[in-house]
Amino acid sequence: MRATVIHAPGDIRVEDVPEPTIIAPTDAIIRTVVTCVCGSDLWAYRGLEPVGQPHPMGHEYVGIVEEVGSDVTSVRPGQFVIGSFATSDNTCPNCLAGYQSNCVHREFMSTCQAEYIRIPNAQGTLVATDEHPADELLPSLLTLSDVMGTGWYAAKAAEVRPGSTAVVVGDGAVGLSGVIAAKELGAERIIAMSRHADRQKLALEFGATDLVTERGEEGVAHVRELTGGVGADSVLECVGTQESMRQALHSTRPGGNVGFVGVPHDVAIDGQELFFSHVGLRGGPAPVRAYLPDLIQRVFDGRINPGKVFDLTLPLEQVAEGYKAMDERRAIKTLLTP
Numbered sequence: 443m444r445a446t447v448i449h450a451p452g453d454i455r456v457e458d459v460p461e462p463t464i465i466a467p468t469d470a471i472i473r474t475v476v477t478c479v480c481g482s483d484l485w486a487y488r489g490l491e492p493v494g495q496p497h498p499m500g501h502e503y504v505g506i507v508e509e510v511g512s513d514v515t516s517v518r519p520g521q522f523v524i525g526s527f528a529t530s531d532n533t534c535p536n537c538l539a540g541y542q543s544n545c546v547h548r549e550f551m552s553t554c555q556a557e558y559i560r561i562p563n564a565q566g567t568l569v570a571t572d573e574h575p576a577d578e579l580l581p582s583l584l585t586l587s588d589v590m591g592t593g594w595y596a597a598k599a600a601e602v603r604p605g606s607t608a609v610v611v612g613d614g615a616v617g618l619s620g621v622i623a624a625k626e627l628g629a630e631r632i633i634a635m636s637r638h639a640d641r642q643k644l645a646l647e648f649g650a651t652d653l654v655t656e657r658g659e660e661g662v663a664h665v666r667e668l669t670g671g672v673g674a675d676s677v678l679e680c681v682g683t684q685e686s687m688r689q690a691l692h693s694t695r696p697g698g699n700v701g702f703v704g705v706p707h708d709v710a711i712d713g714q715e716l717f718f719s720h721v722g723l724r725g726g727p728a729p730v731r732a733y734l735p736d737l738i739q740r741v742f743d744g745r746i747n748p749g750k751v752f753d754l755t756l757p758l759e760q761v762a763e764g765y766k767a768m769d770e771r772r773a774i775k776t777l778l779t780p
């Protein structure tokens with residue numbers, strides 16, 4: 443089958459690799475319907491994370507079940523399924539506590555930009571839809587595998603409540619999904635921090651009420667000006683740099699909360715400053731599995747349309763161009779069709 447392999451920073455290729463097979467009785471094999479390139483794939487592409495040996499790429503997927511292992515009874519061949527980027531048994535104490543992305547049997551998906559995918563822990567990971575979705579729903583359903591679920595977790599971790607004020611730091615696909623989540627969870631005012639016209643437009647369409655284009659302390663000052671001088675109730679940090687984390691912490695009011703879902707790269711937090719700020723912090727890889735049934739329903743109902751974050755669609759064979767376009771910020775997110 444054809445699959446994406448990274449050889450070195452900037453060197454993405456599509457190659458012939460063996461089709462995956464059932465290894466454990468808890469596995470399933472799915473035929474990929476659509477997959478995509480994630481902002482976090484760019485860390486390796488840009489050389490900011492070591493590549494090491496050539497390896498497959500991709501952790502977002504929707505597909506049709508081809509085959510299941512003997513322990514898998516929750517899905518069957520022929521069903522359309524969505525799963526998280528982190529697999530989970532959905533039965534261990536961490537899963538039952540709502541943190542499926544920290545399951546004791548967790549495996550991170552890493553081979554999804556390919557024609558077929560092996561899904562470990564398939565019983566707890568995959569959620570089948572009642573019916574095969576129409577083609578126009580596929581992009582939105584695909585976002586539930588990571589970015590929309592991650593934006594949802596950012597809003598939950600930041601404790602967005604009806605009537606509250608939320609700030610979203612980061613205007614990538616996760617940040618834009620965070621705007622959708624804040625709106626759905628009832629935030630009255632949603633301040634999107636963005637300086638790109640196309641992303642601002644989408645943020646407003648998704649429910650942002652205000653835009654802040656400044657960054658750093660200037661951005662913080664503008665947020666404070668919009669929030670009675672004290673900062674926002676909830677701040678969704680969707681980038682993962684020192685600057686974005688500082689911006690998030692300083693934009694939050696005393697007693698408010700930051701949900702941080704951008705994978706931190708060289709981020710340090712000053713303990714004493716955090717202590718005196720009274721700001722609550724919760725982050726980590728999103729427990730996307732916990733939200734799948736609810737978010738699938740919202741997509742089928744037409745309540746949310748996060749698939750709009752895809753502004754480039756390419757055949758899998760042209761995946762290298764998908765990475766390049768995102769790296770050069772010509773595209774927000776690339777959808778791939780095998």
Ligand SMILES: [Zn+2]
Pocket residue numbers: 530531532533534535536537538542544545546547
């Ligand atoms: Zn578990």
